Amino acid sequence: MGVRVLVIGTISLCLIPGIDRAEAQTASSDSEVLPAIEVVAPPTTSARPAARPTRGSAAPRATRNVRRVLIYPTAPTPTARSGMDVDKVPAAINAVGAGQIARTGSLNIADALQQQVPGIIISDTTGNPFMPDVQFRGFVASPVAGTPQGLAVYQNGMRINEAFGDTVNWDLIPTAAIRSVTVVTNNPAFGLNALGGAVNVLMKDGFNYHGAEINTMGGSFGRIQSSAQYGKQIDNFSVYGALEGVRDNGYRNFSESAIRRFYGDVGYRTDSSEFHLNMGVAKNNFGAAAAVPVELLQKYWGATYTTPQTTDNRVAYVNLTGKVEATPTWTIEGSARVRAFRQKTVDGNPTETEPCAAPNDTLLCFNDDTNFANGLNGVPIVNPFPADAVLGQIDRTTTRSTTTGATLQATNTDQLFGHNNQFMVGTSFDSGVTRFGASAELGTIGSNYVVNGSGIFLGPSGSPISIGPVSLRATNKYTGLYALDTFDVTDAFSISGGGRFNHASIVLQDQIGTALNGNHTFSRFNPMIGGTYKITPEMTAYAGYSEANRAPTPLELACADPARPCLIAAFLIADPPLKQVVSRTVEAGLRGTKELNIGTLGWKVGAFRATNADDILAIPSPELQGFGYFQNVGRTRRQGIEAQVNLTSKTLQLYASYTLVDARFLDALEIGSNSPFAVDDVVQVLPGNRIPAIPRNRVKVGIDYSVTDAFKVGGDALFVGSQYFVGDESNQAARLPGYSVFNLHASYQINKTFQVYGRVDNILDNRYATYGTFFDRDDIPNFTNGGADFTDPRSVLPARPRAFYAGLKATF
Numbered sequence: 001m002g003v004r005v006l007v008i009g010t011i012s013l014c015l016i017p018g019i020d021r022a023e024a025q026t027a028s029s030d031s032e033v034l035p036a037i038e039v040v041a042p043p044t045t046s047a048r049p050a051a052r053p054t055r056g057s058a059a060p061r062a063t064r065n066v067r068r069v070l071i072y073p074t075a076p077t078p079t080a081r082s083g084m085d086v087d088k089v090p091a092a093i094n095a096v097g098a099g100q101i102a103r104t105g106s107l108n109i110a111d112a113l114q115q116q117v118p119g120i121i122i123s124d125t126t127g128n129p130f131m132p133d134v135q136f137r138g139f140v141a142s143p144v145a146g147t148p149q150g151l152a153v154y155q156n157g158m159r160i161n162e163a164f165g166d167t168v169n170w171d172l173i174p175t176a177a178i179r180s181v182t183v184v185t186n187n188p189a190f191g192l193n194a195l196g197g198a199v200n201v202l203m204k205d206g207f208n209y210h211g212a213e214i215n216t217m218g219g220s221f222g223r224i225q226s227s228a229q230y231g232k233q234i235d236n237f238s239v240y241g242a243l244e245g246v247r248d249n250g251y252r253n254f255s256e257s258a259i260r261r262f263y264g265d266v267g268y269r270t271d272s273s274e275f276h277l278n279m280g281v282a283k284n285n286f287g288a289a290a291a292v293p294v295e296l297l298q299k300y301w302g303a304t305y306t307t308p309q310t311t312d313n314r315v316a317y318v319n320l321t322g323k324v325e326a327t328p329t330w331t332i333e334g335s336a337r338v339r340a341f342r343q344k345t346v347d348g349n350p351t352e353t354e355p356c357a358a359p360n361d362t363l364l365c366f367n368d369d370t371n372f373a374n375g376l377n378g379v380p381i382v383n384p385f386p387a388d389a390v391l392g393q394i395d396r397t398t399t400r401s402t403t404t405g406a407t408l409q410a411t412n413t414d415q416l417f418g419h420n421n422q423f424m425v426g427t428s429f430d431s432g433v434t435r436f437g438a439s440a441e442l443g444t445i446g447s448n449y450v451v452n453g454s455g456i457f458l459g460p461s462g463s464p465i466s467i468g469p470v471s472l473r474a475t476n477k478y479t480g481l482y483a484l485d486t487f488d489v490t491d492a493f494s495i496s497g498g499g500r501f502n503h504a505s506i507v508l509q510d511q512i513g514t515a516l517n518g519n520h521t522f523s524r525f526n527p528m529i530g531g532t533y534k535i536t537p538e539m540t541a542y543a544g545y546s547e548a549n550r551a552p553t554p555l556e557l558a559c560a561d562p563a564r565p566c567l568i569a570a571f572l573i574a575d576p577p578l579k580q581v582v583s584r585t586v587e588a589g590l591r592g593t594k595e596l597n598i599g600t601l602g603w604k605v606g607a608f609r610a611t612n613a614d615d616i617l618a619i620p621s622p623e624l625q626g627f628g629y630f631q632n633v634g635r636t637r638r639q640g641i642e643a644q645v646n647l648t649s650k651t652l653q654l655y656a657s658y659t660l661v662d663a664r665f666l667d668a669l670e671i672g673s674n675s676p677f678a679v680d681d682v683v684q685v686l687p688g689n690r691i692p693a694i695p696r697n698r699v700k701v702g703i704d705y706s707v708t709d710a711f712k713v714g715g716d717a718l719f720v721g722s723q724y725f726v727g728d729e730s731n732q733a734a735r736l737p738g739y740s741v742f743n744l745h746a747s748y749q750i751n752k753t754f755q756v757y758g759r760v761d762n763i764l765d766n767r768y769a770t771y772g773t774f775f776d777r778d779d780i781p782n783f784t785n786g787g788a789d790f791t792d793p794r795s796v797l798p799a800r801p802r803a804f805y806a807g808l809k810a811t812f
Contacts, residue, residue, distance in 0.1 A: 183197055194548045206232050238266070246258070265279075307450050309348060310345065334406065345395075357369040466564065476504070494531060547584050642660075643658050673728070775793060
């Protein structure tokens, strides 16, 4: 495909990341977006001092030439002060602070990411807002097993992509306890899965958060949420804790949510060292309503299709981190962690089990009339159901993972050839052990599309397409060694280079038979190079190139045989090999700030191109609805531009951004589909076809205005362009329409302690969908139309209607 040139102009204003503030925040103040440190500014002479003051220096603060440097992370370390001067980062800068998170009124971090980061949008592919897909530049971090993951996510230096499928459970992150979130690109130091970048979450502690806060909000759809946090520094020690709870009935049937989370941190620091022990637990329950046929949605916006669909997530983790300034120019830091995760899912579905044809019509068959549906004892199941019953099945999975890991990193700031230089070298090791199990219970589907279980469980049935109980033990071992150097060629020009070597070992052990047994290793060195040039004191140009890789997950490896597709995320079948995905990314742009009479203006504009080799997709089976397999599909490409402009003053904050994401297949392939344009249930993908579920255009606008010192009002808007339905990889069907959402919010500070606030989401009550796919119209009758067949194969995720919320916050 030819390169397309697009010229964009945007006007807006908003909070600039990294406003100069004291590092320790009170409970009532906004946290800075990027951590800031103080360094000795270079003198006007040609001699260049070290980049940081000597430890124990007795020089009075007023007599030292001190400047504040905003720090951007260069590796997944848990220390806010670790990283690079933001002016020297050869990539786009994307950061969200605690104040920006608080203004969303949400205990879901994905909401703030969508609002503040130009390239991010979210979609509720599960039908539950607390289990979103977060998509950045066309790469996804999703809680849905079987989704090809493209973002690495870290919390205080701890990788939280789950061991079995690299999934990301955003609901387990304690949102009130977040200090800052950065979305890092062009940096392979963040290890496996950072194809499109990495999300780096840093948490609060008692050194940077002082005071106490209680925040309670309630409103539409039975939402009630509350959070409490407390932080205190006592000499060299600190303590911090946050507790959160949410109950929400959901805007669709069977989509209720219950969230319970705790995060705590104990810290100790001196002039030359800092140590933290942080821990967290969460127990969350969700009703996931998933996609629904548009014919049902036209009758009732809260409709569902085949339930129950529930998820139970539990996690507990402990993370020990430390940082020591061994010399004035050498810093050593590291972490050791352990994390236990458990997930249980219940999923009502159509079934391929049906009465056998004569002369075996008293028995049940699976998929055809020649393969008996067997019970757990291996004996064909006698049909216990009435002749007019619509059969279904309840699929249950259990995933238990225990992961341990450690990271060690050293940073040096000695000058090199008389020029400022920052060198970083580190290593990481993560090990995970997962036990996965799945079962299928037969049942009947009622007129409300609820599957009622019968107590009859399926044993091994069907050939080559089969189903049956699964018990699998998977072991992951991920090792990385990385180095990065940033050298100041001149005061204005800096170059960065380095890379990371990744080694992944994945062992699968079938606990029932031998079909899933496998031993796989993947290794690769990913380089990066880039540079920044300060054209003027207020404008910086950047450019960079990097590579990243993703090893196939145990889930993908255990379901990769086209001849033996499986019910993805439930019934694993075989263990053929897959190739690792390799992404090559180039990006360049301009950014700058300028002080104006009306406030501080910040802006950025950049372009990116990421090309994946041997990309992995979940391929639906053309023979069996709901079944599929994972396959390398050749090359794919995601490219585009990002533009953002902000203005912030004491009374006014505005922002606007535009992102174009052009995502395409570069090689031909065939994909199973329920598209009306499919031939024999297969669509032919041609080079240049757009990848479904990736909207091309995204526009974001927001404003906050202080009417008085106590009364503030604001609003934000999101415009997302159209996208192709999943299953329409050939780009023949009409696209899922784009959508726009407008939200308003206001707050009033009653006194120093109490604040009341409110918000209205989707104020125009727009009815739109964030995700679309196709379904098999013959599986289940349309009970709302007298049991006739469905006529429209489209199935979509309806978004939340208009909602009202109000809350009270107390700070002490």
